[in-house]
Amino acid sequence: MIRVLVVDDEPQLLRALRINLSARRYEVVVAADGTTALDLAARHVPDIVVLDLGLPDMDGTDVIAGLRGWTKVPILVLSGRTDSADKVDALDAGADDYVTKPFSMDELMARIRALLRRYEADNAAQQTVDIGHYTLDLAAKTVRRASAAPDEAPEQVHLTKTEWAVLEILVRNPGRLVSGKQILQQVWGPAYDSQTNYLRFYLAKLRQKLEPEPSHPRQLITEPGMGYRFQP
Template identity: 50%
Template sequence: MNQAATILVIDDEPQIRKFLRISLSSQGYKVLEAGTGTEGLSQAALNKPDLLVLDLGLPDMDGQDVLAQFREWSAVPVLVLSVRASEGEKVRALDSGANDYVTKPFGIQEFLARIRALLRQAPETGQVDSALVIGPLTIDLAYRRVLLDSVEVALTRKEYAVLAQLARHPGRVITQQQLLKDIWGPTHVDDTHYLRIVVGHLRQKLADDPAAPRFIVTEAGVGYRLVES
């Protein structure tokens, strides 16, 4: 990754953003800024940065939730920069997909070295397309919206979770057990009727005929897959 990399700083403290903007710009990086989690996710979706610097104490949503939503559709490096120094917070962030964790106050030279290390390790195609289009159906993972013929479809939390999981792996079969484990939890891997009900509701809302599916295909006895765009 070259020195022209774009870095998005999501932090609610203007003085921290200014300090990081000056420090990172002096190293040749392009710097984007956001003061809230919602704005940060929007900036990430629109501008596709090469790395995120993420504070956890944001005014509108917890940074851990920002990280979880971002990881639904992007694999670019995330460096958490936070006053939260507990081991539990660090473990949770790293388990949720953060690549590094730096506590405030911090030394700028070490911070810049960690940025360089993350950019060296980053895959060239870490940023994936946040929106999947299958004919008249659009699944926007960044904004958590589903459109059919340009009209937004109202989905329940579980319905969206199932569709989003399939959308992250278009054309690939996701087993019933994997969907149940990821969405309902490991104690529900045998509750296949939960999944059948949700998929049935999804098909109704997407006008998807199970006998001749346009979107969701059932692989009998195995699981489901979303047709490729």
């Protein structure tokens, strides 16, 4: 089921969106402020975000920036701000579409469907990733020696379920800094968001298996004090 995170401080609008989206068989998660939205996004990773800009604790563009630090999921801004500068700011921050209030529910649903189709198409086109001497097939969950790899590289590499979970978060966000907390919450759950030793262990295992020089990694990068990055 497709999960939609709806962020708005108007209770009546949240209720209306929850009812309409649920009726169309979407799973709906709601937040009334930016802090809650970012927390829920980390714990219940959405497939799309519908976001108001005028939130009580922070501007919606800050929420967009927080999400874009680790995920490419579509973000549709739903706002009463009609000034073109606000639209430009939101789109520059990383939003994918902008709908002004008041709005037609049918149009909103059509925009959501269009963004999801585009996102799914982009993901389908990015099912293989090269790391070191290997090619990862994200759909088949396989790691095979690349055609140009040296003969001494193993034909296949086995990754555990947890190693795949950690690796997939990074490779689906190429070049982006992903915080350790985000990875911990997505893979192990919110109760583990301070267990940084887990990540050190699993990143070391992944480098041993995939990087040509594990002690000098070139693609699975640690950014001290900030997080991790996959460098294509």
